[in-house]
Amino acid sequence: MADHAHDQDGLDRVRGRIDAIDQELLDLISERARCAQRVAQIKTETDGRAVQFYRPEREVAILRRVKGANPGPLDGEEVARLFREIMSACLALERPLQAAFLGPEGTFTQAAAIKHFGHSVVTRAMATIDEIFREVEAGSCDFGVVPVENSTEGVVSHTLDLFMASPLAITGEVSLRIHHHLMSAETELGAIRTVYSHQQSLAQCREWLDRYLPHAERVAVGSNADAARTAAKESGAAAVAGYQAAEIYGLELLAERIEDEPGNTTRFLVIGKQDAPPSGQDKTSLLLSCRNEAGGLHALLMPLAAHGISMTRIESRPSRRGIWDYVFFVDIMGHRDDLPVAAALEHLERQALLFKVLGSYPVAVL
Ligand SMILES: C=C(O[C@@H]1C=C(C(=O)O)C=C[C@H]1O)C(=O)O
Numbered sequence: 001m002a003d004h005a006h007d008q009d010g011l012d013r014v015r016g017r018i019d020a021i022d023q024e025l026l027d028l029i030s031e032r033a034r035c036a037q038r039v040a041q042i043k044t045e046t047d048g049r050a051v052q053f054y055r056p057e058r059e060v061a062i063l064r065r066v067k068g069a070n071p072g073p074l075d076g077e078e079v080a081r082l083f084r085e086i087m088s089a090c091l092a093l094e095r096p097l098q099a100a101f102l103g104p105e106g107t108f109t110q111a112a113a114i115k116h117f118g119h120s121v122v123t124r125a126m127a128t129i130d131e132i133f134r135e136v137e138a139g140s141c142d143f144g145v146v147p148v149e150n151s152t153e154g155v156v157s158h159t160l161d162l163f164m165a166s167p168l169a170i171t172g173e174v175s176l177r178i179h180h181h182l183m184s185a186e187t188e189l190g191a192i193r194t195v196y197s198h199q200q201s202l203a204q205c206r207e208w209l210d211r212y213l214p215h216a217e218r219v220a221v222g223s224n225a226d227a228a229r230t231a232a233k234e235s236g237a238a239a240v241a242g243y244q245a246a247e248i249y250g251l252e253l254l255a256e257r258i259e260d261e262p263g264n265t266t267r268f269l270v271i272g273k274q275d276a277p278p279s280g281q282d283k284t285s286l287l288l289s290c291r292n293e294a295g296g297l298h299a300l301l302m303p304l305a306a307h308g309i310s311m312t313r314i315e316s317r318p319s320r321r322g323i324w325d326y327v328f329f330v331d332i333m334g335h336r337d338d339l340p341v342a343a344a345l346e347h348l349e350r351q352a353l354l355f356k357v358l359g360s361y362p363v364a365v366l
Contacts, residue, residue, distance in 0.1 A: 036090035057279035060362040088118020106245035112268040149267040170359035172270035183251035184238035196227035197240035275359030282335035289354035292325035303347035
């Protein structure tokens, strides 16, 4: 009894301390928000109508700094996520950013938009990737988020084709850990006769489905969110999709993390009217094309090696425009304004048939 009373004393004391800390945090966060408002005011006075409240390079600098200075016990990712949300809320005081994503509600592309901009961003569902480009070009949305690599929703090659013709630039990148769950309005696995999902997701969960639902029919649909929407209306149906889709369409999770490869990641790009200023740790994406002859690609990429630039990705696409045989989508480390990168790009431009800088942007922190 005495021991219990003693523990209760200790608990009350620590909880009292937590309450006091929360009050201090609240005061500090409010003061920070007022500072962000002052910054916005100064920006408006100096830049007038052309004012850019959102500064991606400044935001990543803040996130990198808090991660570096983090004393623990929370891990760096967690701390950065908290600050991501604080900045998102501060920025939204001025005007919430609008980001177009590949809909419907609940797709991984929407989750990527929220991971990148924080929860105060207003996400707007588009039916196609073309529509995302058009909305941003027209200025109806500030940014767009499109899938590019190991995608579960968007056609990667289609995104690349759109970049060829678009004046838009890449202003950021987002990597998202993809977890697939089996969800349904049914409550028992035994009731499932049909499984809907995007074909990529079905493929990524093949072993699990073979083992636990060998007799259910698998039906490929346009997106995982579409699958969830369909499963919600049909008896005996389930969908393979992300957690957000289950929440939005009110489905039960019958099985979690059913993907065969646990490290499954999808990369997304953020597109806008202009790319980002240097942040000190950047990437640059390029569209290149060379003559279709022996050694053509080797010669094309020589300038990168010569200037010591490392390439993080290269993807080739048959050109559908008839002018070039192949188009290469290349990512390199560094910002186009960094000296060695600028020199390499000048050299590349002389070498390539097609040369387009799609943008320089900060390496993702989260
Ligand atoms: C406050 C600023 O504007 C915005 C808000 C930021 C913040 O809350 O820290 C950071 C960059 C901008 O997106 C700024 O430029 O410093």
